[in-house]
Every structure is written in C-alpha cells, then in structure tokens.
Amino acid sequence: MAALPIPARELFINGRWVAPVRGKYLDVVCPATEAVIGRIPAGTREDVEAAVAAAVAAHKSGVWAKTTGAQRAVVLRAIAQKVRANKTALASYETQDMGKPIDEAEWDMDDVAGCLDYYADLAEKLDARQGSAIDVGMEEFSVTVRREPLGVVGLITPWNYPLLMATWKVAPALAAGNCCVLKPSELASVTCLELAGLAGEAGLPAGVLNVVTGLGADAGAPLSSHPALAKVAFTGSTATGQRVAQAAIANLRPATMELGGKSCLIIFDDADLDKAVEWVMFGAFWTNGQICSSTSRILIQERVADAFYAKLKQRAQSINIGDPLQPGCRMGPIVSAAQYERVRGYVQIGLDEGATLLTGGRRPPSCPRGHFLEPTVFINVAPHMRLWKEEIFGPVLSVSTFSSEQQALQLANDSEYGLGGAVISADAERCRRVAEGLECGIVWVNCSQPCFCQAPWGGVKSSGFGRELGEWGLENFLSVKQVTTYVSDKPWDWYSPQSKL
Secondary structure, three states: OOOOOOOOOOEEEOOEEEOOOOOOEEEEEOOOOOOEEEEEEOOOHHHHHHHHHHHHHHHHHOOOOOOOHHHHHHHHHHHHHHHHHOHHHHHHHHHHHHOOOHHHHHHHHHHHHHHHHHHHHHHHHHHHHOOEEEOOOOOOEEEEEEEEEOOEEEEEOOOOOHHHHHHHHHHHHHHOOOEEEEEOOOOOOHHHHHHHHHHHHOOOOOOOEEEOOOOHHHHHHHHHOOOOOOEEEEEOOHHHHHHHHHHHHHOOOOEEEEOOOOOEEEEOOOOOHHHHHHHHHHHHHHHHHOOOOOOOEEEEEHHHHHHHHHHHHHHHHOOOEOOOOOOOOOEOOOOOHHHHHHHHHHHHHHHHHOOEEEEOOOOOOOOOOOOOOOOEEEEOOOOOOHHHHOOOOOOEEEEEEEOOHHHHHHHHHOOOEEOEEEEEOOOHHHHHHHHHHOOOOEEEEOOOOOOOOOOOEOOEEOOEEOOEOHHHHHHOOEEEEEEEEEOOOOOOOOOOOOOOO
16 A cells, blocks of 8 residues: 555634644654654643633533533544544554554554444433432432533544544543543554544534644643543553643643553463464554554463473564555564664563573564564563563563462463453463452453453553443543422421520
C-alpha cells in the first residue's frame, strides 16, 4: 500500500482548527523510515485553557448535556459512519505515525467504529433508566435516580492504539453527555486530530470535543491539573499515571487510571502446544509488542518446556517483519528512536543478568533503517531478573518454568502489576481455579489478548484503578443524583404545634 500524505492540521478547539498560541510544532516521524512525514501543533498551557473554556461554555449552554441519549446516539452513529468511510486513510495515517502493521491498523478502525456504535446503543438505553425508582420502605416518599453528565472531562491517551484508546474514552464520555478535552500522545496524534474533524462533520456541536496535541509536560500536565475539569481519564505508564492522579486529587476530582502491566500466561503440560504457541505469539508480539496488557511473561510447565521452546523459536523466527504498510506484515517498527533504544537496552540487560537468548534480539537484516527489532525470546528467566519484573513495552518475551499449579500462581502474582493474566490447559476445572487465583483485572482462558468493547477493561495494583469499556465505561462518566419526593397528603408533623392551654 502506498503511503497517503499526512494531513496538515491545527489544534481543534470550539469546532475550529486553531494554530497553537506559541506557534510551535512537533515533527511526525515515521518509525519505519525515520523520515519526517508531517507535523502536529505543540500545544501549551494557553491552548489547554482555551480548549477547557470552550468545553465549559458548551457544557453550560446545554447544547450537548441537555440532549437525550437518543439524540446523542444519532451523532455517535454518524461519527462511526465517518470512521468507516475513512477507514483506509485513517489506518494508513496510524501505521505511518506509530508503526503498527496496516492489517492491525485497519482492524483497529473497525473497532473504533464498533465502539462508537456500542456507546450509541447505551446512550439510547440511558433514557429508559432515568427516573428509576428505589424502594426505601416508606410509602410517604418516592425516591428516584437520575444519571447526569459530569461536565467537562480531560482525556489523556497513549500512542500504541492512538485512535482506539481515544475512542474508549471519547465514546462513553459523549454518550453520557459530557464535553471533552482530549490530549493524545505526542508520539501518535494524527488520527485523533482527524477524529475531531470527522466528529464536527457528523454534527457534534462546537466545543463538545476539543483536541490539544503537544508534549506531556506542556499540554498534558496543565490539563490533568485544571480545576474546571470534573474528571480525568488516563491511559499510559504507571509513573506518569501517578502524577496525573495526584494532579486530579489535588482538585478533589475523580480519575480513571489504565496503566502498565507485566501480564503472565501460564501453560500447563496438558495443553496443545501448537495452539499455545500461537496465543503466546499473539499475546506478546501483536502491535509490535507494545501493549500494556501484553502477556510478556510465560510460565511453561517443566515436563513440556523443551518441546515448547522448539516450537516457539520456529514460530517467532517465521514472523513477517518489514514495511508495515504492506498487507501481510506481522511486525513493524518500535514507535520511536527513544523507545527503540530502551527496548534494546533491556535485551542487553537480559544477557547481562544471565538469561538465555532463544531467538531475536537484533535488527532484522532485511530492515537496514527504521526502529526494527526481531521478535525476541529469553528463556531461563529468573523471578529476580529485571526482564521478569519490569514492563519493557516491546517485542521481548520472558519465559520461565514451573512444577505445580500452586507455584505457577505464586510466580504469576509476584508482580507489582495486575492488568491481565492467562491460562492454557485442557482441564476446565484447573482453568477456573487459576482464573480465580490470578490477581488481575482481566483473565484469558485458552487464549490471550482478545478485547471487546462490551466487556470491562482495567487492572489492580500498579496497573491502575477504575474500569473502561462495557457499561462500566459509561458509568465512569455519569453522576448519580437522588431525587426524593414527599408524596403523602398527611403533614410530616415532627414539630407539632404546642397547645395554648
């Protein structure tokens, strides 16, 4: 597929393309070629102030907050249709911007449209839930519940799924009736700017969705600490998430944190090893290994370890690495030069710590330029090693062995993270026990990484708090109001008039 030119866009504030106040821009660098292919605005505090002001004005006007769920659903579905109509271009922009294979990017665009449609459905159902009654056990009172938008919400999103992760936040926020300021990662902002334009074309009122691109310190920090926000939702690293959460709580505002992970996949000796290897590959090398929920730790039962290693090595070496714009590519480049050096540094750390390099760990000979790294597998990784403990965020897999179910769970749970976990076994009862025993927010049984917008997503421990997607994602952006009405004809008569006698 030929590369499509990256559109020249400004910040999107109050329904218009607006140049950044300080007039600065950031280069868009294609990680596959290392060439500058465009630019994005380098927004700063002044631009964040303008975007928040536009969102506050839109919220106070009621142009979105006072609409019905059914009315909001019409616009959400129109945005979904715009995404579908522009799928080819959006996928091309995303692949050039952050390096994921075009087949994956196109799949992501389908998921973006599906997520918008899903929250359109929930917006419609929200109308029927308004005024739901609560039995308080006293016939004198009628108690009902309203679900209302929070107000203006700040959304800060990552670079690994630029448009999809943004949609995970934007769709439920809009479905609930909120106005939004979106700050995407400076490493991959192109499709988020396009989303803003498409939403305007689809009929979203001005000021309801604003997009400010720029560096985290210049744009993300002033957004997360802005006192006019009703909520902050963040996806990114644990270290940055801590700062964002602290900024929100300083204003006594709620925050949803979807942070890092070091998820573990446990494979028992009764598993079909060919199927297990396929899920290991998908769980660790999808999106070039740059997934917060990546099952980058593998525990294989000792009896079948050698056979598993042989199959895994063969499959890892067969991955089609190269130009991510070409259909059939299954691994593209790492997102940036800095991340590339970080991941390569972990390869060296693994060697220095004494882990065994089974395959990979170098630049593919067929890719002389770009931030490419072969799918990398280390075996004999001990629990104390940094490879086992730290989130790498690249195509690096760490494998260890276990003898018993109890030991496997202990090793899997001995982590500061708790986003995802997985188990592969032919024994359904064992899978149930392990799923219950894993300390994480998401468990996959006989698979790894499938994600559905209808199901909750989020972690425990240092992987964050709160849940996105599903009905839980909508509830995150709603305020619950109790309405109590005295319906009796009798006087309350707590303070009875005193007799004059």
